[in-house]
Amino acid sequence: MSELAILGGKKSRTEAYPEWPVWDERDVQAVTDVVRSGRWGGFPYPGPKTAELAKKFAELQGGGYAVPMINGTVTMEVALRAAGIGWGDEVIVPAYTFQATASAPMGAGAIPVIVDVDPNTYCLDAKAAAKAITSKTKAIIPVHLGSNMADMDAIMELAEKYNLIVIEDCAHAHGAKWRGQGAGTIGHFGSFSLQSSKTLTSGEGGILLCKSAEHAALAASVIDCGRPHALGGGGEDANGLSVQGGNFRLSELQAALALVGIERFPAQAKQREEMAAYMDEALSEIQGVRVLKHDERHTTRSFYRYIFAVDPSQFGVEHDVLCAALDAEGVDCWTGYEAMNNYELFQPQKSMMAVPNAFPEYFKFEEMKLPEATRACEHEAVWLDEAVFRAGQKGVDDAVAAIKKIQRNAEELNQAAEELRKKYGK
Numbered sequence: 001m002s003e004l005a006i007l008g009g010k011k012s013r014t015e016a017y018p019e020w021p022v023w024d025e026r027d028v029q030a031v032t033d034v035v036r037s038g039r040w041g042g043f044p045y046p047g048p049k050t051a052e053l054a055k056k057f058a059e060l061q062g063g064g065y066a067v068p069m070i071n072g073t074v075t076m077e078v079a080l081r082a083a084g085i086g087w088g089d090e091v092i093v094p095a096y097t098f099q100a101t102a103s104a105p106m107g108a109g110a111i112p113v114i115v116d117v118d119p120n121t122y123c124l125d126a127k128a129a130a131k132a133i134t135s136k137t138k139a140i141i142p143v144h145l146g147s148n149m150a151d152m153d154a155i156m157e158l159a160e161k162y163n164l165i166v167i168e169d170c171a172h173a174h175g176a177k178w179r180g181q182g183a184g185t186i187g188h189f190g191s192f193s194l195q196s197s198k199t200l201t202s203g204e205g206g207i208l209l210c211k212s213a214e215h216a217a218l219a220a221s222v223i224d225c226g227r228p229h230a231l232g233g234g235g236e237d238a239n240g241l242s243v244q245g246g247n248f249r250l251s252e253l254q255a256a257l258a259l260v261g262i263e264r265f266p267a268q269a270k271q272r273e274e275m276a277a278y279m280d281e282a283l284s285e286i287q288g289v290r291v292l293k294h295d296e297r298h299t300t301r302s303f304y305r306y307i308f309a310v311d312p313s314q315f316g317v318e319h320d321v322l323c324a325a326l327d328a329e330g331v332d333c334w335t336g337y338e339a340m341n342n343y344e345l346f347q348p349q350k351s352m353m354a355v356p357n358a359f360p361e362y363f364k365f366e367e368m369k370l371p372e373a374t375r376a377c378e379h380e381a382v383w384l385d386e387a388v389f390r391a392g393q394k395g396v397d398d399a400v401a402a403i404k405k406i407q408r409n410a411e412e413l414n415q416a417a418e419e420l421r422k423k424y425g426k
């Protein structure tokens with residue numbers, strides 16, 4: 001009988017990895033208190049819990065004016081609107097990310113200009129971004145992917161040189177630091193998601209960190225139906241009603257949950273970081289596995305997902321087969337996002353969005369050169385859940401043992417690959 005669980009063998013890990021989100025009576029009490037208070041949401045915005053969350057979150061990241069809102073997609077669209085970026089402006093985004101990073105600019109009417117990623121980190125390649133800058137470029141949105149950070153030194157240098165706005169997409173980077181400075185406080189804006197899988201969550205939600213009080217006031221207006229918000233918050237009529245806004249406010253119930261999450265966050269982040277360093281060492285011994293580069297300037301790493309790369313010719317199987325086998329071993333695993341050119345959302349005529357149809361010349365994917373993102377998406381990348389680290393050393397040991405087992409049996413697995421693809425899908 002095969003040693004591999006996917007071919008009928010015994011699982012490497014039989015115990016389930018710890019669940020997310022973590023909650024206890026504190027969360028129940030926090031929500032109950034808000035319910036009893038009668039102030040569940042509404043205005044004036046922010047309510048007391050939301051205002052407290054804004055303050056505590058800015059403290060956690062180490063700076064900025066925090067404006068909580070409904071999710072980590074709207075945050076980016078709002079940042080662009082607050083910076084006066086819109087129809088026909090170009091916004092540089094990486095090719096390897098969740099669709100939100102590119103659809104948020106389209107929401108503001110801007111054109112996402114898609115550039116390749118750095119194979120060492122899978123984050124936006126600053127050199128590729130530099131080549132894509134034109135007279136219409138107004139902003140760059142680097143994504144801090146999985147657990148890595150984009151090269152913020154190079155990106156800020158570009159931004160200064162060409163007078164661009166930088167919006168850090170920090171949906172995966174709560175608590176991360178670059179040269180000791182919090183992710184999201186380096187660029188003009190930092191966009192955070194509090195969606196249920198994120199390392200700080202309120203079920204759904206988002207927070208926009210703004211470097212300037214002026215941007216924060218405008219962002220608050222945009223998410224509060226255009227109501228005027230004074231610089232740095234308050235009710236004074238600073239902006240008039242010239243701001244196009246909508247209701248993107250976070251509720252007090254969500255803010256209450258996120259506030260309890262912030263209390264737990266430092267211990268969870270520390271454990272993930274320690275265990276990930278242990279994982280780096282263990283994985284670097286496996287043939288055909290490439291641990292992504294840890295840039296020394298990335299002084300605090302935060303782990304939403306742990307991404308490593310396989311070289312199929314060395315490891316023996318492609319990443320999709322490895323992932324299916326790893327899942328069967330009891331280790332949740334994912335091949336990661338699709339290449340940007342596979343999303344119909346960005347393809348003229350197929351997309352329902354105005355931007356690709358109005359500016360089709362920007363979306364000729366067959367002419368674009370995105371070799372690094374394509375290789376990551378189609379062959380290399382393996383995404384592990386943060387729960388592996390919350391399960392402590394045993395959690396990591398079990399995952400590593402499973403990967404080694406798969407590599408030992410790669411030949412057998414490869415022979416079954418076609419069948420497995422039919423069964424599990426590519």
Ligand SMILES: Cc1ncc(COP(=O)(O)O)c(C=O)c1O
Pocket residue numbers: 070071072073074097098100101143169171172192193194195205206
């Ligand atoms: C990189 C990235 N950016 C943005 C988002 C959007 O966040 P939300 O789901 O809160 O809108 C996500 C969410 O998964 C993400 O992974």
